[in-house]
Amino acid sequence: METLKCWSLLNGYIVMFMFLTDVGTGSACDAPSSPQCFRKNADDSVYMCEWSMNTTEGNVTFDIYFNENKFERYKETRCIINEEKLIKHQPVDIWVKAHIGNSSCASPRTSVVLEHTIKYEPPRHILVSWLKNNLSLTWAAADKHQALAEIWLQQDKLLTVPWDKRLTNTTYSSLQNQVIVGNLLKHSAYHVKIRQRSTLAQNPLWSNWSEFTVPAGSACETLSNPQCFRKKAEDSVYICEWSMSMTETNVIFDIYLNTNKLGSYKETRCTLNEEQLIKYRTVDIWVKAHVRNFSCASPRTSVVLEQTIKYEAPRHISVSWIKNNLSLIWTAAEEHPALAEIWFRRAVHLTGPWEKRLANTTYKTLKNQVIVGNLLKHSAYQVQIRQRSTQAQNPLWSNWSEVTVPAELEHEPKVTVTITHLNGTRMVTLTWKPMPHAAAVTGVTYILEDTLSQGCTCGKEKHPIVTKNHTASMYVAYSAVNISIFARNTVGVSPPAVIQVPSKPAAELKICDDVVLKELNNASCHEWWEFQDGDTRSKNVMTVSRKRKKPKYKITNDMRDYVRYLYFEQTCYKRKLQTVKMCIFYKKQGVPHKEPGDLIAFGETETSVELSWKAIPLVEQQGHLTHYSLCSIKINSLEQEDCHNISAQWLKYHLENLTPESKYNISLAGVTEVGQGPKATVTIKTLPEKPLNVWLSFGLLFGFFLMSTMGTVVLKRIKSKILPPVPVPVIPDFIPHQLDSQEMLEEKEEVDELMLLQPHPEVMPVSEDAEESSVLPMDWSDSSDEDMENDRGDTKMSGGTSHGDDDPNSTDQILRNSGDITNLEQVDNEITMLMYRNGLVFDVKTDSP
Structure with a gap:
């Protein structure tokens, strides 16, 4: 009995074990799901089948069936089948049988037309950015058209709150799908799940989910895809640049070449040696940014690095006007022409549209030049310019350079001059009007130069005055000065305005004494200006100073006889040139070589006449003219000639004390210290005396008589009104008359x-x-x-x-x-x-x- 009970108990455990074994096998065969067979996009010729199974067993194999046709056995829950092995255009039943040890189980069957079934990959390379309170999601498109996206969102701090679900069509552009999820909180982080499916397939399947966390808007925004390039073909160093709008600090960027991390950087650019890179075949370059506990990746850039050249932005740009054409010149990046893109607009319309030009540059002596035609040189322009290589297979545009081009300075400054005479010097104050606004948008600099008095200076060198004001003062001596003033902006200079400041008038000067050449003060600067035809700005100037030492005999030999010179002795006082002596100098004098010009007589009366003439030219005076000698003599008379000395500065004279109705010969000659020169003559005749005008006298007497008579009548009438006469009685006279008959x-x-x-x-x-x-x-x-x-x-x-x-x-x-x-x-x-x-x-x- 004991043995039987033990056996029975043993058999019970065995039965129970066998039952448990069967249950375990059954649970394994219940796990396979119905398979999904699809293409990833409409252009694929390969189908992918996927299923799932919950099992802890190893060594599980799967057989996939299309109707009753068995394909190969697989150890994974997915397989790839070429379209040649499949029935694509008719419905087929697809199912999977799983084998675990000696047991097997089949999945439910899926009836499908394979040609109509598309299942995208889950969104990848997702770029996230905030647009105010809207979240932008961008990823690589699976097909060349838009897709349907399903987005689930949940605030990071409220993970127990139900998901906020959105279903929307994407926007397709340049192999990118984009969807914008609105009405979020930019300053909050979100947990995001997204999937997509085709909008064109008849049997679209949802992709798998992509899941990530989006930080608050201030944490990571708009990370761009990187650009890696060389600045020119000869360089062996590559530069990678990208951009990211961020307000966070301590952002770390990892740069990847395909899947290889090249390094981490704190800036949005890095330098890589060519030994680190794959230069001659296509590679994907992308950047991952790390902000606090979040990271976001940029889109990928596929590029052959050897073929990629990006010039620096045009620099050292010089601009100038050639009529109505604008010339732009900058330093060339390489020794060959480049392609330039120019945007420009009028400076008065900064909000207006840009006008765009594309042109090849002209290369010359390490400079690139481009000419933009059909503009207005009277207007200012805002110009943007960038360049790229014409030799590289993958040239990138350089960054923009911006320059403001003012209008051309066509006219010289309008200058007014005020001269203030001081002790031995003159303060010349120049005032001018501002340049037109279009020519002054970038600022105008005014330059003043003394272009004549270069002999005597109070410093080592004479520097021009540079100012941005509209007034300036210069201190000059009594000698003649030419002051040139011109305006300069970034496109060029204006024509100069030449201000001629003559020397002190020679009429006020005296002749120099003989000690001028004998006793020269070595501490002073001595100048002899040749004075011809009233021009005190002659370029024939002889200077003796500490800088220009010249023997006295050499000065005498260089001077010419009978030529007037203005002598100046000048010293420096408080860094200002001051004239201490000024006089007229002749090496040798003579009599005037010519008579006064155009001697004419007019306004003759009985006893006088008016005379006028022109001065003797300086080159004909041949000496210092002390006075004029004016002589008159009556023709056919025994009277002696009457002569007068007239000031050398006079050009008119009123000759009096002449005899009525007489003819005179009048002569005029210039006189120097040496003697008198040729005479200019003129003949005149005075008017006869006029008899007394009887009729005029009679008219005056008659008028006097008429006025006295009228006065008498008026006075009597006034008297009769004021004092009437006393009446007298009238006694008539009776005169007897004799009758005639x-x-x-x-x-x-x-x-x-x-x-x-x-x-x-x-x-x-x-x-x-x-x-x-x-x-x-x-x-x-x-x-x-x-x-x-x-x-x-x-x-x-x-x-x-x-x-x-x-x-x-x-x-x-x-x-x-x-x-x-x-x-x-x-x-x-x-x-x-x-x-x-x-x-x-x-x-x-x-x-x-």
């Missing part, structure tokens, strides 16, 4: 019946009597001339006409008939009032009928 007497004596009534005093008919009295004289036509004259006389005195009867007793008779003396007095009063009113006298009849 008896008949007329009888007619007058005939008296009708008449009744006399005494009128009332208030109604005295004085006016009626006056009317009758004014009519009676018209009836007396036979009155004598004497009566008419008496009447006119009475009219003048009384202002009117008054007549009575022929009989003088008629008035008395009327008065007697009135019989009232009182009434008569009243009548006299009324008559008096009528006679005098406002100072006027009226003719009133005082008698009654």
